[in-house]
Amino acid sequence: MSEDASEVLEEETDLVDAWINPLRDPGDRRLPRIAGPSGLVIFGVTGDLSRKKLMPAVYDLANRGLLPPGFSLVGFARRDWEDEDFAQVVHDSVKEHARTPFREEVWQQLAKGMRFVQGEFVDDDAFEKLRETIEELDKAQGTGGNFAFYLSVPPKFFPQVVQQLKEHGLADPPKGAWRRAVIEKPFGHDLQSAKELNAVVHSVFPRDEVFRIDHYLGKETVQNILALRFANSMFEPIWNRSYVDHVQITMAEDIGIGGRAGYYDGIGSARDVIQNHLLQLLALTAIEEPASFHPKALVAEKLKVLSAVRIPKDLGRHTVRGQYTHGWQGGEEVLGYLEEEGIDPKSTTDTFAAVKLEINNRRWAGVPFYLRTGKRLGRRVTEIAVVFQRAPYLPFDSSATEELGQNALVIRVQPDEGVTMRFGSKVPGTSMEVRDVSMDFAYGESFTESSPEAYERLILDVLLGDANLFPRHQEVEESWKILDPIEAYWDKHGKPAPYESGTWGPAEADEMLARDGRSWRRP
Numbered sequence: 001m002s003e004d005a006s007e008v009l010e011e012e013t014d015l016v017d018a019w020i021n022p023l024r025d026p027g028d029r030r031l032p033r034i035a036g037p038s039g040l041v042i043f044g045v046t047g048d049l050s051r052k053k054l055m056p057a058v059y060d061l062a063n064r065g066l067l068p069p070g071f072s073l074v075g076f077a078r079r080d081w082e083d084e085d086f087a088q089v090v091h092d093s094v095k096e097h098a099r100t101p102f103r104e105e106v107w108q109q110l111a112k113g114m115r116f117v118q119g120e121f122v123d124d125d126a127f128e129k130l131r132e133t134i135e136e137l138d139k140a141q142g143t144g145g146n147f148a149f150y151l152s153v154p155p156k157f158f159p160q161v162v163q164q165l166k167e168h169g170l171a172d173p174p175k176g177a178w179r180r181a182v183i184e185k186p187f188g189h190d191l192q193s194a195k196e197l198n199a200v201v202h203s204v205f206p207r208d209e210v211f212r213i214d215h216y217l218g219k220e221t222v223q224n225i226l227a228l229r230f231a232n233s234m235f236e237p238i239w240n241r242s243y244v245d246h247v248q249i250t251m252a253e254d255i256g257i258g259g260r261a262g263y264y265d266g267i268g269s270a271r272d273v274i275q276n277h278l279l280q281l282l283a284l285t286a287i288e289e290p291a292s293f294h295p296k297a298l299v300a301e302k303l304k305v306l307s308a309v310r311i312p313k314d315l316g317r318h319t320v321r322g323q324y325t326h327g328w329q330g331g332e333e334v335l336g337y338l339e340e341e342g343i344d345p346k347s348t349t350d351t352f353a354a355v356k357l358e359i360n361n362r363r364w365a366g367v368p369f370y371l372r373t374g375k376r377l378g379r380r381v382t383e384i385a386v387v388f389q390r391a392p393y394l395p396f397d398s399s400a401t402e403e404l405g406q407n408a409l410v411i412r413v414q415p416d417e418g419v420t421m422r423f424g425s426k427v428p429g430t431s432m433e434v435r436d437v438s439m440d441f442a443y444g445e446s447f448t449e450s451s452p453e454a455y456e457r458l459i460l461d462v463l464l465g466d467a468n469l470f471p472r473h474q475e476v477e478e479s480w481k482i483l484d485p486i487e488a489y490w491d492k493h494g495k496p497a498p499y500e501s502g503t504w505g506p507a508e509a510d511e512m513l514a515r516d517g518r519s520w521r522r523p
């Protein structure tokens, strides 16, 4: 473990506190978890994330009866809107994107607590108006002074917004109340900027009141990794270097960058999703059993894994970055990355990345974890495949097992959420022939309960103060330590490899695995 990580563990991971202080126990998870009196302020409320995810999530929570009656939603943006205009935008977004049916009475109740504050982030008057609005809501809606501030804004504005919150007394809760900051990724663009960002946020909000959103942790199937591993006895004994050959974590998207050129160009796929979503998936797949599901116990285990991750010495052989070119997808012709609106035609930004990592600990030494992600790939799929070693000896004619692959356990994060187990089975007939078959668990078939959308779960957790599904600042920093040298290598060594849209990435990615005698799954 790096020195930083062990310091951090001492400083932050108060396991004893988690163990003996019953007030901090998350409690009986079977009871409906309903937020107490509270409100949410969204900065950047006119953005895509807010309209497509945050507003519908708030409505869905209200519709499921998980918000208090006086729950309040405040939008902060530059638009010249009145409260009614804002409510109308929320209404339209809910109608278009909410997952639960529209119910007029729920809407009316929610609309009572909607306010809009117009202003720029430099505008002191606007922050004063925000303070007054919150005080008014405390009286009119009974929000009790409890407010979360959601920064759905480009990271360059984070320092300014948190500073304004501080200067206008908004970060200080009234007695007995709480004030929380919710930050959307990206958490910096490298280790240095992440540290600076964390320092600014922590200078205003106490560490336990800062919630960093990694929406993958809000996904049902991602949380199920913990259930699968630690609620069962059949997987854990083989979940190690003695049985596992390698692990493949894939996050493939069929979409291009859409209207996000301003954010994406210069950032690229590895910073966009490997630094956060994929390394979190790796951490959950590889951690030791936490002492409890107290956030600090879980963070301690994730940190141990992240700080034990090693990048290969020869990055040229074990990493690949790519960029999509013109092609066909779903029968439609699509533009190449360099032809997309707002992209520098000479851009060397990666839209595909594949990296090989290892984890230096007793459980995983020598087991490669291959991570890959890309835009405009064959189809949208996120999965974790734990691929097992071949049986040490096969007592059959060699022709009987020609079509037998390696056993695998595949956690299908999305779509078709579920788990697949792949193993060899005798092909019916008079001769002995063994071929791969699959055993499937599909959420839709096994459960009648529906999964909340990731943002629903995460917003509710913020309001409840439950930090389990939010990466702590040390995890963010450890993840940058893994990615920074890879990005530095790429910066120095040429351009990303081109790949045609609608394919599974550049040939170099296949060659990277072939050199190790392996191949990528084609999910």
Ligand code: BG6
Residues within 6 Å of the ligand: 215, 253, 272, 273, 382
């Ligand atoms: C975001 C990335 O974090 O995740 C996007 O910034 C990506 O580039 C998105 O498209 C994918 O999320 P999901 O939930 O659709 O897999």
